[in-house]
Amino acid sequence: MTAAQSGAALQPIPRVGLTWLLIAQLLVILPHLGHLPAWIVGLWLGCAGWRIQIFRMRAPYPNGRVKAALMLGTGLGVYLSRGGPVGLEAGVVLLIAAFVLKLVEVRSRRDALVVVFLGFFALATACLFEDGILAALYYLLPLAALLAALIGLQQSALAANPWATLRLAGGLLLQAAPLMLLLFLFFPRFEPLWTLPGPRERGVTGLSDSMTPGDIAELGRSGELAFRVGFEGPLPERSRLYWRALTLEHFDGRRWSQAPGAQQLEPPAWEKRGEPLAYSIVMQPSNQPWLYSLDVAGSAPDDARLMDDFRLQQRRPVTQPLLYRVVSWPDALREPEGSASALRRALQLPERGNPQSRAWAAELRRRHPQPEALVQALLDHFNREPFHYTLKPPLLGRDSIDEFLFASRQGFCEHFSSAMTFVLRAAGIPARVVTGYQGGEFNPAGNYLLVHQFDAHAWVEYWQPQQGWSAVDPTFQVAPERIERGLQQALGEEQGFLEEAPLSLARYRDIGWLNRLRLSWDNLNYGWQRWVLGYQGEQQLQTLRSWFGNADLRLLGVAAVASVAAMWAVVALWLFKPWRREGDAQQRLFRRFERLLARHGLQRGPGEGPRAFAERAARQLPAQAGAIWAFVVLFEAQRYAGREGAPGELARALRRLRRTLPWRVGSG
Amino acid sequence: MRTRLESCLQSIDRVLLGKELQVRLALTCLLARGHLLLEDLPGMGKTTLSHALARVLGLGFQRIQFTADLLPGDILGTSVFDRESGQFVFYPGPIFAELILADEINRATPKSQSALLEAMEEGQVTIEGATRPLPAPFFVIATQNPVSQGGTFALPESQLDRFLMRLSLGYPARAAERALLMGGSGRQRLPELAPILDHALLAEIQAEIPRxxxxxxxxxxxxxxxxxxxxxxxxxxxxxxxxxxxxxxxxxxxxxxxxxxxxxxxxxxxxxxxxxxxxxxxxxxxxxxxxxxxxxxxxxxxxxx
Missing domain, CATH: 1.10.8.80 (Magnesium chelatase subunit I, C-Terminal domain)
Incomplete structure (x- = not known):
């Protein structure tokens, strides 16, 4: 690096720039706090303090050894706290650590620019973790602070005034808003070329791929949102809203799980009947691959398939809020023929256990040879006998079905559905447990349904020839208000609704104004997810199509790319000004001349003029003096005397010189 | 025209031995219509250079010795009441010459210094309300002594900026000094110098430079x-x-x-x-x-x- 370059790079950092840099760093790190290990915060505080002390000239810059130690320690810390350098979380921790550490060794403006750009990048990664409407509004703050730092780093009249700097940054943001809007509307959303590992959400509540007694009751205590549904037509009756997530077919005596064969992809046979229902769902991340739908989902989103047990499933787990549209045929006839393998799975029972229930099933079978009659008898039994619907059922022993049916008689939906399926199977009727959600809370502010985790439900499907699969809900017999009005009403006064989630707003539905506020806020979030986050892929295409008619979208994309390229070309032309280089043919030839002589041990100093260089060269290479002078005189005449001359003339002079010189390969 | 200039240089070089570069720069300064600040110890040939330049170029020469009690009027001139005509008659000061040697300029008070420097900048002087143009060409060679600064008023940067060049002559080389000691040169030979240029030719050359x-x-x-x-x-x-x-x-x-x-x-x-x-x-x-x-x-x- 020559003295001139190092001088330009070593511009000191103004106080305002540093102040904004520190503020921006705080604002960028704040949204990351949730998934950063605590030592990063300590590291940040230490680095910021050190930086301030450096600015006050109370502390020196870190030397090489300290820097190496910090770097190694940080790498080790990331490795220990995130289990390796791979993965989104570890990457973000590493990025934030770099962002924090770089601050200490910032000496010149160029270093500070690196910190600012790291900050922009770290802010972008925050969007991977949190992209709600409040978060998006918040991100404007660090954005403005980073811009203010960028402005404050420049030596200008503003460099002394932090507020003017911030005002300018705000103005820049405002000016960028139309461009942002245009990009948002038109910029194509490409599928990522590689799978971006989503943030590993720890403790996402939701349905799992198996069910033991108590699992769904656990969910019943959670006020978290599962998904939102907007119907395109009128809202169907509540009792028809059975949102299927998945089917559990394998029973090991205690636990219901998906049958291994159900993973095979084999489109089920079904027939459209009745009126379809069209709706779109905005699903919260569940970290599971299945999607929610009403039976039977006739149209699936691009990425998902209808599996042979009528569940919708996509290839990747849902790690981001997902918007999809489904058309369902609730009255469809499902698998009237019945596939042999599906029926075999639907009759599976453990070898032993629950003898009482098996005996009762055999007796029922004897009394009601028709499957429909038997199902009806079972439902009547649940209705007539003193069964009790409760979130806190007593623990059950090894023969859980027997204990529930004949002893405790207290349970949640999973107890009822599991017992009914068991009895049906024992009686020779193919049956299975379906888990999902039931009902939902209507939000009049946005005309959509909110489905929470406490709406989780399990019900039963059984099969009979010609009729195919039909759904029945034993819970309805015990607690009809659960189906008709919801869990809160079903639990009544004596069992507290969401009593373990005192912060959940859904708990305080009885307070009118609070409830209205909650629903309006949720409506805002719904719109954000639908129209902002969900504006990609199909939805973007549809919007653009509705504006530009059926213009060829590929052509439109090409036009967009071309116009962006043209814009960049104009910027590049303006920056590099190639037409200015016309006169520099002389300069290029002069550089060649220099390189040629450099091979013969003649280095021109930067301040050495052509004539002085030629004099020196002619002294050192007397045999070539004539050719050297010929070139330099011609160069001077063209470059300084303004004599018109084609560059060819100069190039010829250079070639003559080259011929007179002995051929030599060297550092040139 | 250029041969004349070359012979000018050679003439001066005969008087001021071994200072070709400085002489050439001094002439350059004059041709570029600039003023010259010579900074050197006493006795290094500053006055000789000024005299030689004036003679060779055919310019009227005036020397102003700057001292602590020099007044602006001593430089610019004063009006004196003439009893016979009953009017004030202006007696021009030494500044109304074509080449001025302002000797030891840093010995004078800032007031007197600025009187000279203003004249240099404007090319005219205003005395008692009347603006009088200075002769053309107008060329100032100021000298100052870099040592023995006691009781002097150093020129501030703003005024230094008005001199096109600052030169220092430096000690002569051994051969040149030998020739000097042998009496082959020096101030004695000044009267031998004949004017080589005249006003018209100098003006023509000066007009040629910007082209x-x-x-x-x-x-x-x-x-x-x-x-x-x-x-x-x-x-x-x-x-x-x-x-x-x-x-x-x-x-x-x-x-x-x-x-x-x-x-x-x-x-x-x-x-x-x-x-x-x-x-x-x-x-x-x-x-x-x-x-x-x-x-x-x-x-x-x-x-x-």
């Missing part, structure tokens, strides 16, 4: 030099636009003296120490004498091509 061609590439070099003085940390401050204009004017005159009608980077480099030295200060020593090392840095590091 010396300056190409874009050369202006770029001058700009690089000026930008370096403004952006590099070792400079206390950069060259003013007046400084860059002066640099270009002096380069043109130098190129003209060298017999070219275009300027090359070497011309700029030849005049740079004299033109920029007194306008630059080191950041480490802003009150110092000036930037010899800074100029050397510029010559070495700023890309010439």
């Amino acid at each position: 010396v061609r300056v190409s874009d590439a050369l202006v770029d070099y001058v700009l690089r030099l000026v930008e370096a003085t403004r952006s590099q940390p070792q400079f206390a401050w950069g060259l003013s636009p007046r400084g860059s204009l002066a640099l270009l004017a002096a380069s043109r005159a130098w190129a003209f003296l060298a017999g070219r009608d275009y300027v090359i980077p070497e011309d700029v480099q030849a005049v740079l120490p004299a033109v920029a030295g007194h306008r630059l200060r080191e950041r480490a020593d802003p009150a110092g004498h000036g930037g010899g090392t800074l100029v050397q840095w510029l010559l070495r590091e700023v890309a010439a091509v």
